[in-house]
Amino acid sequence: MNQIWQSIASDGNTQWVLWSTLLLGIASGILGSFALLKKQSLVGDAVAHASLPGICLAFMVIGEKNFFLLLVGAAATGLLAAYTIQLISGTTRIKKDTSIGLVLSVFFGAGIVLLTKVAQMPSGNQSGLNDFIFGQAASLVGRDVQMMAITAAAVILVVLLLFKELKISTFDADFARGIGLPVKGLNFLFMSLLVLTIVIGIQAVGVILMAALLITPAVSARYWTDSLTKMVIISSFFGGMSGMIGTLISTLGKGLSTGPFIVLSATFFFAVSVLFSPHRGIVSTLLRRKQNDRRLAFKWIMKELYNQPEPLSRNNLFLQSHFSNGQCKAVLKDLLEKGYIQEKERIELTVAGKEKAYQYKLVDEILELKDMYPNDMAFDHLEWLEYGQAEQISREQLVEIDEKITAFHDQFVLPSFTSAYEGGNKS
Amino acid sequence: MKAVEVSGLTVAYDRKPVLTDVHFSVPKGKLIGIVGPNGAGKSTLIKAILGLIPRSSGAVRIFGQKYSPKNKDVGYVPQRGSVDWDFPTNALDVVLMGRYGCLGWVRRPSKKDVEAAKECLQKVGMLQFAGRQISQLSGGQQQRVFLARALIQEADVYFMDEPFAGVDAATEKAIISLLNELKRRGKTVLVVHHDLQTVGEYFDWTMLLNRKLIQCGPTKDVFTISHLQRTYGGKLAFLEKEQMLIKQ
Incomplete structure (x- = not known):
């Protein structure tokens, strides 16, 4: 055990990775709480899956693994997916859950096809794009990690500043509109923040499991409190700890994916909440x-x-x-x-x-x-x-x-x- | 000057309009009941006036000023069923939301706002439930919390969407005394209402609506058998007539 701590303490990159997954977990804990209450958790899942084709397309265009540009591609298709879901459920008789299912599978299917194409490209063999599926925090390097950390911090700051506005537009959108808040703009801002958080998270957690980091801490936190502020704080704590613990465990072995361990850590907190939270828990x-x-x-x-x-x-x-x-x-x-x-x-x-x-x-x-x-x-x-x-x-x-x-x-x-x-x- | 003036209001979601060419105006300091059958467009009218749904045509003036949601003179009480009551918040907090409009961006409610919120809860007889999670409140209590949230806005014109729907007798009494107090303070209140029996008792003005405006004016002039027949159609009005005769 001591060896592990020593290797972490001496390895600057691992420290950075830990900090960034901590911040990532906090950001997704906060946004996940709002997504849960807006009943948009599954939109997050679709966005995460839909970022895969964007990553592949970006790689095919630029021909190298530039972290920033890959994420721009991811954000583009992620936002497109979110918008398509709104469009389908808003203009047709198709219900939201169905349109989420449609969009998720289509975009993810396209992503897998593109991923196969990338693997056939001469430069594709060592692209490491496979890491995006289940997440590989250890493969993050200095600049990627800094960008992740800064983005997560910015997302957290924006939500904290607009907490009151997001709260009322989540609870009662009609009333919020009635008192002159630009609810449409706020929803768009929220969706953008959600996409940003997902996009910076996919390298560490992977497109398949990213949604779990949004949903699980939030739903666990709901077990402990009836106040939104406290729910957001607890959720960000669960998210942050899950991110850090999962990363820590995955760095112990060679070539272990990070995403599954982060999700398992989050699930541990969920299990504890379901069983032992004071009012809603099963035991109590x-x-x-x-x-x-x-x-x-x-x-x-x-x-x-x-x-x-x-x-x-x-x-x-x-x-x-x-x-x-x-x-x-x-x-x-x-x-x-x-x-x-x-x-x-x-x-x-x-x-x-x-x-x-x-x-x-x-x-x-x-x-x-x-x-x-x-x-x-x-x-x-x-x-x-x-x-x-x-x-x-x-x-x-x-x-x-x-x-x-x-x-x-x-x-x-x-x-x-x-x-x-x-x-x-x-x- | 009229408190609310609506002219040429048409709302159409689809090809068939929900409301066609509605004109009306109401003076300051009245309690106005908006009455009509199911699907008459009563809630739609309120939402269209407040700009919560797009209108195909029409203009709304509040005290002579063109209305925009930034206008702090207007308070709104949505239907109780329109929100998720399992939201993690308590009664006091919901009332405080009424202040968010005048607080402005980023700023948090102050101690003074909290005091004002408690005062409004007191007025609707809900102070002892201030800290209670909103899903633990009965339907009538939830409705009273919504009213308190409108009160704290200190508006001059209120629009209330079915505040009497599915509430207990105690809440109905509380709402009525509150409406009368608002009127005494010179506020104008427009209320979507379902129960024909109580229209005459509760409202001094009545608006009869069924896709179009049938009549709007003092209740004693408007709330007549012939107008009701035009609003509800012959058969239903006949039944209502009998009920009213029994009541008299």
């Missing part, structure tokens, strides 16, 4: 559901004991419960520890337990009513009483809830019925 969702079931069982048992005139035996309680026996046992253990119940032969609520059960009963009842009749004035000003907050309720608040429930039910009781009932009671 399952845990939350489990806790919720547990809480429901807890309340149900408390209320059941409260409603029964006599103490219950364990077996009776299990029979009546719709929760699993294991869950009930766990809850009973918990209740015993909290001192809410006492168990000799049968189970009985303690004084503290009775108080708690009464509280649960009232709070659940009023929340249920509030959900059933959200527009009833009787349940206004109860926002403080969300589910799960019922633990810290004062006695006065409990009285207030009780009064509200009684008042609500009273309005449905017909006067004549009440008096008849009361009359009956007296006699």
Whole structure:
């Protein structure tokens, strides 16, 4: 391991390559977030694939591997592809996903044909254009890398400056137009930035996998936050780290393609996000559901004991419960520890337990009513009483809830019925 | 001076025009209900006035000035269904977007803007939801957030596209009291509206539209059986007439 670090530290070119893939990852993380929200991730994929014929054409025209001119060719066909997608879905009945599929395959097919042609050219054998398919960061040299880094930095800067404008034209294009923003221009600018990022990325990541560096960090970031700013920051972090880690791994072996490793790193972050992010992650969702079931069982048992005139035996309680026996046992253990119940032969609520059960009963009842009749004035000003907050309720608040429930039910009781009932009671 | 003046407005996506030669003008300080059957071109009218879709012909003047989207006098509330509510943002942030127009390029909203946004949320009864992710809001609450975003624009003329569609009773009440407050402050509000039952109650002016302008004027003059028949066609108007008789 030490050797690796030493070779990186001593090799100026490797350092440059690492920095540039870091910046590339950040840029695609940022743009990818917007592309995802604009539902244009797949346009990015088409643009990446469509840059291949541009590269080949540029090489055929100039006859040598000039990095800058190859990228100009890539950008030209990439933009053409993006424009063609818009044109097809805008003017015909063909849906966007179909037009993306059409354009992607046609341009990529043309690219492969041209690549074969290039290989047959006398100068084509050593052209290294094959590197563009899966990416070969190690083959980048000083000037290429500088250009990549500068472009990525410029793209990042433009997005940060126009963050607010891009945000509103992504969220609500009609409204943005209504307040006088040139939404068409902004969309064109965004598409150009996207093409630029893809084009500088294809040498390192390759045309086939470049889209993954746009999509995966963005969709992973969405798992962690509900704020666009944070999403963009997290996405750029994932993108940057993926770029750097992937490049690092691919430089360890001779002739390893970079793209697959960058994509695998990004996928690692994605897997972590899907599993472990705090709100949307699979693990936390399952845990939350489990806790919720547990809480429901807890309340149900408390209320059941409260409603029964006599103490219950364990077996009776299990029979009546719709929760699993294991869950009930766990809850009973918990209740015993909290001192809410006492168990000799049968189970009985303690004084503290009775108080708690009464509280649960009232709070659940009023929340249920509030959900059933959200527009009833009787349940206004109860926002403080969300589910799960019922633990810290004062006695006065409990009285207030009780009064509200009684008042609500009273309005449905017909006067004549009440008096008849009361009359009956007296006699 | 008229608040909104539209003359010779024609919109055609295809060979068949959606709207033909619409002329109307409305005075300042009125609540105007734009009423007509499905496919009458009500939303199209608003979008064409605001320049969100191209118009084949016609001119729009706001307080005598030729309208352009740069005009800060005009606020717009799009249909709720027109945006993706899963967008990563919260209610307060959406309201702040109403300020983006006057902030200018590059600049970020200041503390003062945030205060103003909170005030607007308060006005629509949504302050306690300021930090909530917008997909976690009910349909009515989302609509109120959209209204708050229009409020913060401090415009003089508002165009609202079906703000009452699919909202709960509490939101409907909130919107109506808001509209009345806007009117009291001398604002002009044009509202695309679907429910014939409430037209008379909510709006002091009514515009009847069905591909062409049928009538536009004070509700008591315009909202009559014969005009409604011309707007909706004989059969439907007959049903409406019965409903109205029952109501009376």
